[in-house]
Amino acid sequence: MSRTAPAGPRGAALGTAGLVAFAALWEAVTRTGLVDGRFLPPFSRTVAALGRELGDGTFWSALGDTLTGWALGLAIATAAGIAAGFVIALVPYLRRATASTIEFLRPIPSVALIPLVVLVYGTEIASVLVLVVYASFWQVLVQVLYGAQDVDPVAEETARAYGLGPWARLRHVLWPTALPYLMTGVRLAAAVALILAITAELVIGAPGLGNLIAVAQDSQAVPEMYALILVTGLLGVVVNVGARAVERRALAWHQSVRGEVPV
Amino acid sequence: MRRQSIVCTVTAVLAVVLAGCSSGTGSSGTGPAASGSSTGTGAAALVDVKVGVIPIVDVAPIYLGVKQGFFADQGLKLSLTTAQGGAAIVPGVVSGQFQFGFSNVLSLMLAEQNGVPIKAISNGVASTGVAGKDFGALVVKKGSAITSAKDLVGKKVAINTLKNINEVAVRDSVQKAGGDPSKVSFVELGFDAMPAALAKGQIDAALVVEPALATVKAQGATVIASPYVDVAPELTVAMYFTSTSYAQQHADVVKEFRTALAQSLAYADGHPDDVRAVLGSYTKIPADTLKQITLPSWPADVNRASLQTLGQLAVGYGLLTKAPDLDTLLP
Numbered sequence: 365m366s367r368t369a370p371a372g373p374r375g376a377a378l379g380t381a382g383l384v385a386f387a388a389l390w391e392a393v394t395r396t397g398l399v400d401g402r403f404l405p406p407f408s409r410t411v412a413a414l415g416r417e418l419g420d421g422t423f424w425s426a427l428g429d430t431l432t433g434w435a436l437g438l439a440i441a442t443a444a445g446i447a448a449g450f451v452i453a454l455v456p457y458l459r460r461a462t463a464s465t466i467e468f469l470r471p472i473p474s475v476a477l478i479p480l481v482v483l484v485y486g487t488e489i490a491s492v493l494v495l496v497v498y499a500s501f502w503q504v505l506v507q508v509l510y511g512a513q514d515v516d517p518v519a520e521e522t523a524r525a526y527g528l529g530p531w532a533r534l535r536h537v538l539w540p541t542a543l544p545y546l547m548t549g550v551r552l553a554a555a556v557a558l559i560l561a562i563t564a565e566l567v568i569g570a571p572g573l574g575n576l577i578a579v580a581q582d583s584q585a586v587p588e589m590y591a592l593i594l595v596t597g598l599l600g601v602v603v604n605v606g607a608r609a610v611e612r613r614a615l616a617w618h619q620s621v622r623g624e625v626p627v
Numbered sequence: 628m629r630r631q632s633i634v635c636t637v638t639a640v641l642a643v644v645l646a647g648c649s650s651g652t653g654s655s656g657t658g659p660a661a662s663g664s665s666t667g668t669g670a671a672a673l674v675d676v677k678v679g680v681i682p683i684v685d686v687a688p689i690y691l692g693v694k695q696g697f698f699a700d701q702g703l704k705l706s707l708t709t710a711q712g713g714a715a716i717v718p719g720v721v722s723g724q725f726q727f728g729f730s731n732v733l734s735l736m737l738a739e740q741n742g743v744p745i746k747a748i749s750n751g752v753a754s755t756g757v758a759g760k761d762f763g764a765l766v767v768k769k770g771s772a773i774t775s776a777k778d779l780v781g782k783k784v785a786i787n788t789l790k791n792i793n794e795v796a797v798r799d800s801v802q803k804a805g806g807d808p809s810k811v812s813f814v815e816l817g818f819d820a821m822p823a824a825l826a827k828g829q830i831d832a833a834l835v836v837e838p839a840l841a842t843v844k845a846q847g848a849t850v851i852a853s854p855y856v857d858v859a860p861e862l863t864v865a866m867y868f869t870s871t872s873y874a875q876q877h878a879d880v881v882k883e884f885r886t887a888l889a890q891s892l893a894y895a896d897g898h899p900d901d902v903r904a905v906l907g908s909y910t911k912i913p914a915d916t917l918k919q920i921t922l923p924s925w926p927a928d929v930n931r932a933s934l935q936t937l938g939q940l941a942v943g944y945g946l947l948t949k950a951p952d953l954d955t956l957l958p
Contacts, residue, residue: 400826402826402846482714482719568715569715582682583913
């Protein structure tokens, strides 16, 4: 088990070592004057500023706002991506009809929609949600479509031969085939959703960590700004670790997680 | 602000398109404005008013006014929402999300010229009118060979938003110093990024406002001109505004807001220590920077003559197609 688990104690130790090395490099380039310490404060000063932020109520409410936008947006995008993905995958006519439209809409950067979104939804959380959902929906949808195409024809024919109806085939053939793809899609979407939530707050000014970063920028509060950026990075790590844990749990039966049985 | 000069144009166009539908919902009384009618039943009920502001030094008076109770005295309950620049505030006001907003005067002139239905109702912030002691300044790096705005010909000057008030102001400073304003090359850069860009020599000069101005001064930068002072004496730099439909339908609220705002502006002008204290509440300006910053001036009235001059300059530099219609725009 420990041989195949990707994130055992050794993996965690290596991950921590990577972070420590990054912090040391940051401290070094600013202390040696390679980068001007006035504009990029040393890691230690940034952490001190982070400590001050942690004692501030506005920080915690901003963190709550960001996480709310992220979680709601990701949930909506995942639900919509799964629903749309399976409907499109099951109807060959729909798949041909939507293929080019999806490829047209997918690369449009969410942030390009900001003027429209601000006009319709103002600077509240609804704007953040629209941008988050738009960006992360495609990640899920496209993975579900790929997954649905990967169904083993033999398995499909066998299911038909045993007289399984459309629902049973969806449940026992299509769903298990598409699930690993879907999990990858959700993991990608989780990261994209976080990026978009913070970007939306930063650019639009909706309440959240992004807005705090913008205020710190406007206030010439450089250590505080990097402290908040550090928080967004840590959030990303947490989100990724969480998504991987969910993935391992949901796919415990799958080869990619289970690993090859040692002979 | 800087991030959205293109966004701003697009929004202006969209704002016109959507203005029709949103004013429809506004008049049917779904927005917070509808609570204005509730004052009939309970005399003590306050009218909820949402104001879109930018988290910068300029809007300190409105925060002070709330703290001092000037708005409550007028029967208004303000909720201040910070947004990143006029590009988010103008559509917010037009669509009725905010009843009032804060924006620089040239953005408002541009909006008015594009047919966006807005109406300025009060002064927002003004230049101190004292050269070398204004809240915005044209600065060069310590030890730079540039000593006057005239020397900026052929040089790279950073401003926060291209094709806006700061471009007009810098060009005017260059012209008044005897240089050719068309030969200055502008780059767009956020105020927060200017100190580093200046120190590294990526730009030759920058129009910086507080609190970034305090940072560059602490770095030893030299002030070579005060562009807002050069444009016109005591130039009105930004104003509070509302949508034309709101101004027509809720003239009483607008009047109350204006009265409270006039008190707030006067109070801010007379109590600089209170201004610095309130700045600590909605910005993250470090305490030692807070002591250094030059505060702007907050007169109660819009300086119409200064805006006329600014409008003419903007036409001259091709930012506006015709002189702004100040009768329509101003209160």
